[in-house]
Amino acid sequence: MATKWAQKTVVLPAHKRGCHLVTSHIMKDLEKDLASFKCGLAHFFLQHTSASLTINENYDSDVLRDVETFLNKTVPEGRGAPWKHTIEGPDDMPAHIKSSMFGCSLTIPITDGHLDLGTWQGIWLCEHRDKGGSRKILVTLSGLGS
Numbered sequence: 001m002a003t004k005w006a007q008k009t010v011v012l013p014a015h016k017r018g019c020h021l022v023t024s025h026i027m028k029d030l031e032k033d034l035a036s037f038k039c040g041l042a043h044f045f046l047q048h049t050s051a052s053l054t055i056n057e058n059y060d061s062d063v064l065r066d067v068e069t070f071l072n073k074t075v076p077e078g079r080g081a082p083w084k085h086t087i088e089g090p091d092d093m094p095a096h097i098k099s100s101m102f103g104c105s106l107t108i109p110i111t112d113g114h115l116d117l118g119t120w121q122g123i124w125l126c127e128h129r130d131k132g133g134s135r136k137i138l139v140t141l142s143g144l145g146s
Contacts (some may be wrong), residue, residue: 001038001144001145001146002144002145003142003143003144003145004036004037004141004142004143004144004145005140005141005142006033006036006140006141006142007138007139007140007141008029008030008033008138008139009136009137009138009139010025010026010029010030010136010137010139011134011135011136011137012025012026012125012134012135012136012137013134014131014132014133014134014135015125015127015132015135016127017068017091017127017128017129017130017132018064018065018068018126018127019054019056019064019065019067019068019124019125019126019127020064020124020125020126020127021058021061021064021122021123021124022122022123022124022125023058023117023122023123026044026123026137026139027115030042030115030139030141033141034110034113034114034115034141035113035146036113036145036146037110037113037141037143037144037145037146038112038113038143038144038145038146039110039111039112039143039144040109040110040141040142040143040144041107041108041109041110041141041142041143042107042108042109042110042115042139042140042141043105043106043107043139043140043141043142044105044106044107044108044123044137044138044139045104045105045137045138045139045140046104046105046125046135046136046137047104047135047136047137047138048099048104048132048135048136049095049096049099049104050092050095050096050099050128050129050132051095051099051104051125051126051127051128051129051132051135052098052099052101052102052103052104052125052126052128053102053103053104053105053106053123053124053125053126053137054102054103054106054123054124054126055106055108055117055121055122055123055124056121056122056124057120057121057122058117058120058121058122059120064124067126068126071098071101071126071128074101075094075097075098075101076094077090077091077093077094078090081093081094089130091128091129091130092129094128095128095129095132096128098126098128099126099128102126106123108123110141110143112146113146
């Protein structure tokens with residue numbers, strides 16, 4: 001088995017503000033590339049500062065809504081919010097803070113050509129802007145070929 005690398009950009013369509021399970025969209029784009037890896041790592045890097053990636057519940061959509069509620073209560077926006085950076089609107093600075101809280105990258109093991117997520121785990125895109133637009137994720141795969 002030889003060490004190999006692959007890299008591609010996955011483009012997610014625009015999502016409304018909130019947390020969204022995007023595992024199936026990502027897998028559709030990566031399926032063929034992943035199939036050639038026996039063992040390795042997949043690194044996901046979201047190329048934006050007002051959205052984030054995280055791994056969490058993939059079954060109960062209440063979790064998606066509850067996390068969004070938590071974020072909005074923890075990082076206020078609008079009247080009375082203390083932020084100076086408001087060039088792109090009142091949701092701009094809160095989006096940057098929320099993005100930093102969850103982060104813009106994930107690393108997931110690859111086992112036998114599949115992302116080795118736990119039973120109830122899924123990849124979430126957390127869109128922190130009211131109108132964020134499409135989002136790009138640079139995916140780097142490395143490991144042993146099959």
